[in-house]
Amino acid sequence: MGSLLYSLIVGAIIGWLAGFLRKGYGFGLLGNIIVGIVGAWFGSWLFGILDIHLGSGLLGDIIEGVIGALVLLFLIGLIRR
Numbered sequence: 001m002g003s004l005l006y007s008l009i010v011g012a013i014i015g016w017l018a019g020f021l022r023k024g025y026g027f028g029l030l031g032n033i034i035v036g037i038v039g040a041w042f043g044s045w046l047f048g049i050l051d052i053h054l055g056s057g058l059l060g061d062i063i064e065g066v067i068g069a070l071v072l073l074f075l076i077g078l079i080r081r
Helices: 002-021 028-050 057-080
Strands: none
Touching (some): 002 057, 028 057
């Protein structure tokens, strides 16, 4: 239960930060959590493939997740056009 709560909280932070940085690409609380969780997974996968390590712990998770969520929001923006 703790890891689920951690994922939801970190996902919400990541989604909010990514929506804030992309100015106007927020999807509400639930949408931001989903974008944040998927973005965190994508960022972790992408940085693992590229063999880039941004640090460990909460800060590293947030940085990787925000970058992954920004890439995800960019792709969503391309599809919406």
